[in-house]
Amino acid sequence: MQRMKLVCPAGNLPSLRAAVDGGADAVYLGFRDATNARHFAGLNFSRDSIQQGVQYAHGHGCKVFVAINTYPQPQGWTQWQRAVDEAADLGADALILADTGLLDYATRRWPDVARHLSVQASATNPEALSFYHRLFDIRRAVLPRVLSLRQVARLIEHSPVPVEVFGFGSLCVMAEGRCLLSSYVTGRSPNTYGACSPASHVRWEETDQGLESRLNEVLIDRYGPGEQAGYPTICKGRFRVGEHVYYAMEEPTSLNTLDILPELMRAGVAAIKVEGRQRSPAYVAQVTAVMRAAIDACLADPQAYKPHAAWQQALASVSEGTQTTLGAYHRPWL
Template identity: 60%
Template sequence: MHNDKHNPAGKPELVCPAGSLRALQLAVDAGADAVYLGLRNATNARNFAGLNFDDGQLREGVAHAHARGAQVLMALNTYARADDEATWYAAVDAAVDLGADALICADTAVMAHARRQHPGLRLHLSVQASATSHEAIAFYRRRYGVERAVLPRVLTLSQVGHVLRNTDVEIEVFGFGSLCVMVEGRCALSSYATGQSPNNAGVCSPPSAVRWHDTQEGVEARLNGLLIDRYAASEPRGYPTLCKGRFNVNGRRDYALEEPTSLNTLAILPELIGMGVRAIKIEGRQRSPAYVQQVTRVWRAAIDAAAAAPDRYRVLPEWTATLGHLAEGQQHTLGALDRPWR
């Protein structure tokens, strides 16, 4: 399933999120080449009630994926606690026992354990490691045998190309889903407001900290008491995160940090393929199985079309319509990949 290093225009893998066994099954059946998932503990960054896999579900999910030619990538992408590193090491061992094809890791101690105890296990460098240069990626390759690196969503398209030209490690990029103004999940804003790390809490705004209040001025969204947005009665309300709230700045009320938009790279898919990107990742382990199924179908069709005839490739209206209904804020952006002001 992995493309030849010397075939830069080879078809990239479609890597889709699986927050549940049902999401895994629908993603695989809709054409995912690989799914990524996590265990029900703090070893993954979506440690959230109602999500993730116990051992039995993971075994069933691996069997479903493998029977259809798809791979299972297990996210062990948080940093081990100083007083409980054994939990992370046990998760590495469990991944091997349960048949995962690769681990997605950020912590060097976790990677060292995997390399020492399971030298044949494939390691992918998590976006949480924030490796944005080919030199950083080469370090992880040299020390831990990392075979793929997931690039953070802060690089421009030219920077992605520079990394690809200077590494023999497979490169995976995000194609669709949520954006983050922070360094991939290490959010000082959410931590300040709630006292909980977004990685360890499994989500940017823990439900226990979110409150909605009807007032004469509209519906207020508060995070641990902090007012982060106010909506008119008829206005659609998104999932309330501090960075995507509206604030009064110099007398103007607007999205001060980031608008609620979804990354969508469909328009530049032939360029990503031509550069030699090995995998396109869809964000969203906290999304519904129906969301995962619909997004996977669109991206399966798009990748196949772009790889088969890049010169004739165009974004179909039905793809745009489907993703538009699923996008955050029902808006799309190319994110950092396209910075026309540079």
Template identity: 60%
Template structure:
């Protein structure tokens, strides 16, 4: 088999970071408490004290810390993003994850020794884009958007020397990451700029005669019956009335789970498998990390004899959106 890929897990808080490290993550990714990262939710992310403690904790156990500075710098506020890069370098993180080309250029010029990864928000879906970022900004890894089949991922890997990281578990994105305009249409903000799909200030749950209404900036996103669990409203996963039928018109709430194709991902040579979910709880991070750690290790050891064990599937099934799982774009049977 190929070299074992790194398991890269989310750290939206210090407790989540420690759970990821304790349960087998090779690396964690985190962000600051501001708009420089694409999970800028209230109550999440790191200040100076928690970041330094998290980095110390991870490095003491021989693990890596990656810092996401993966939104796009806004005109007139470039120094906020540049300071984030300076901060990452001063704290001794193992890499920064960035999408903005101007910021990548700043990091390459100002901190040439700081390892640079191209974020999924950079929306690089072909090897030409990745090789351009390598030649121009010295990136050493690229995170692929969740829109490519396994043969397409393999084609990218075969045509670049840049390490390739793919998503392995967590919420899907119906858009090509880095190009989403839906949330900004509804709220004036987006993950590319403000760092969140659905800003908390725009979210409202309102009881009504027909159930619980979930609204985003006043727009009705979903209506939940009394016996339904109310999800956090995001525009792409709402239920809408189309031609007198109400359903998930854009995307159903479901989670990506690549355990069944791990041998294929190892065979084609992916360098890292990433878990989505910096907005999730430490308990979620612990369970997903532990399960994928066991599955990846087993895939490396067993090769073609690998099979997904029922307890792994059950563990991740309980943590999936809508209790549903999919291979997403990795499997396109109509092609």
């Protein structure tokens, strides 16, 4: 079995360097446009900065994956096609793709550049993975955050390709690639635009009832004095259902798998992915260092592995809402 790898996010060059220096086996990044699922202002890479990033990473034995993982519509097709060409041309070690048409294009145009199936392709079972493997010879697949630990293990037993899972970061509670909550309210979704709750549609307002966050004028949450306000992602807002106002879908928490790393390794997970291309270089440095140390400890002696309190503290300090959860890996979360 291959050694479990660590894949870290880079929203810019300083983050990329932080990930490489912290011991990531691979970094993933995207272009500065809607071709990737973290399309935020001031974030991501130009052609030149990718070139520098690839040089730095390769110089330190770290791979570079380029995410082109949104769904091109007819009018955007040439832009997405160009992104694939540029990424291949710039020496990407793998392309992270979700759209079937784009996978087909990359397979025919760049057969020698590895293709990874993005989490945005919503492939949660071995038959779906076989589809992508049969048609596009994918080398790896990133699983949506909807499977339990047992389901991940069963899937790996039957999967035609190595599997990457999320190990830390913001938690999508919906099957990625099939969530339209954001476009229902703003017209822009991760699929079409590469962003959930685009900043252009977010409005904060102090009112008599508290601080309010709105998305295209829809009230997502209202915070009392002393309450920590979170970004108005629809799935993490508070709404009324019957008589109750509560987090109808999910509290603002982060996924944290430090407690189950040995189980993920035993299940045969090929790589652990850290979410957070939109976060700061300091976040990337912190999380990369902790995950590197934890994975190394786990690889050295899975039986004796126990997450250090300092690791947990370090991760909790950079977590959304400063809470962490095992999410769907842990059955009671459901």
